[in-house]
Amino acid sequence: MTDVGGEGSAVTPDGIEGRTSAERRFRNPGYTRYHPKWYRRRMPIFWWVRKTAYLKFIVRELTALGVAYGALLLLAWAWAVAQGPEAYAAFVEWLAGPWVLGLHLVVMLALLFHTLTWLNLAPTALVMKVKGRRLSNRTVVAIHYLLWAVVSAVVVWVVVAWSPGGPV
Amino acid sequence: MGRAEHAGRRGHPPDPYLWSLFSSGGMLAALLMPAVFFMVFLAAPLGLLVTPSHEAVIGFVLHPLVRVALFGLIFLSLFHWAHRFRYTLYDGLQLYHLNVLIAVLTYGIAAALTVAAGTVLWVIG
Numbered sequence: 001m002t003d004v005g006g007e008g009s010a011v012t013p014d015g016i017e018g019r020t021s022a023e024r025r026f027r028n029p030g031y032t033r034y035h036p037k038w039y040r041r042r043m044p045i046f047w048w049v050r051k052t053a054y055l056k057f058i059v060r061e062l063t064a065l066g067v068a069y070g071a072l073l074l075l076a077w078a079w080a081v082a083q084g085p086e087a088y089a090a091f092v093e094w095l096a097g098p099w100v101l102g103l104h105l106v107v108m109l110a111l112l113f114h115t116l117t118w119l120n121l122a123p124t125a126l127v128m129k130v131k132g133r134r135l136s137n138r139t140v141v142a143i144h145y146l147l148w149a150v151v152s153a154v155v156v157w158v159v160v161a162w163s164p165g166g167p168v
Numbered sequence: 169m170g171r172a173e174h175a176g177r178r179g180h181p182p183d184p185y186l187w188s189l190f191s192s193g194g195m196l197a198a199l200l201m202p203a204v205f206f207m208v209f210l211a212a213p214l215g216l217l218v219t220p221s222h223e224a225v226i227g228f229v230l231h232p233l234v235r236v237a238l239f240g241l242i243f244l245s246l247f248h249w250a251h252r253f254r255y256t257l258y259d260g261l262q263l264y265h266l267n268v269l270i271a272v273l274t275y276g277i278a279a280a281l282t283v284a285a286g287t288v289l290w291v292i293g
Contacts, residue, residue: 082226
């Protein structure tokens with residue numbers, strides 16, 4: 001701030017000329033008029049592979065790809081079923097191929113990771129009260145896991161009841 | 169789950185409707201997807217279940233309630249993906265300058281596929 005109080009100096013140390021006398025007098029010599037320089041640390045693009053917690057976060061976010069894939073596969077399945085027995089048979093055969101089966105096992109892991117991380121976060125998103133008292137985080141998580149178990153059991157029961165052969 | 173995410177330059181918060189689609193899709197997928205995916209796409213190829221015959225499956229799939237349920241699951245799953253993937257690209261790859269383009273693409277893809285799913289589930293049978 002060598003400029004401040006320097007009576008009559010029209011040019012600041014960095015060579016920028018002030019327009020008014022007030023500007024000349026009070027300008028911070030480090031000031032650049034149109035482009036403030038903020039301090040920003042440069043982050044590498046792959047910042048998230050450095051720490052397990054960051055990697056887990058990105059993997060958790062990417063489970064959304066598995067969710068979308070599952071949704072679209074259900075649509076393809078419904079379409080194949082509606083097209084008739086040949087299309088359905090071709091779809092079933094495609095499901096049993098080794099590459100497809102391998103991909104689907106990976107998708108299954110992603111879906112499970114989505115469910116576990118999602119249900120574990122339930123208490124941060126949801127406050128549950130019984131008789132005016134707030135349930136503990138562990139109780140809220142337990143309720144969600146119980147719900148998951150019931151829903152899954154119903155799905156398994158429906159599919160098994162519908163397949164004439166039943167379980168092998 | 170919560171994202172007090174970067175508001176746009178004008179300082180308005182992200183659309184709460186998109187967030188509630190993300191949230192309800194995430195919950196529905198968390199509760200249903202593992203069991204549905206395993207039973208429909210993995211149990212038979214892994215030899216745990218006899219592949220149901222076409223006659224058995226067609227009656228199930230064409231049931232109006234099943235079609236509505238499938239549509240709901242697909243619609244919310246897609247918007248869950250759109251919202252999450254949007255912020256993964258935005259934060260993970262630091263594509264801050266492509267914010268608008270990424271949002272248009274992710275929600276646009278989800279919307280287009282939802283319309284396709286609705287059409288398919290409407291016309292079949």
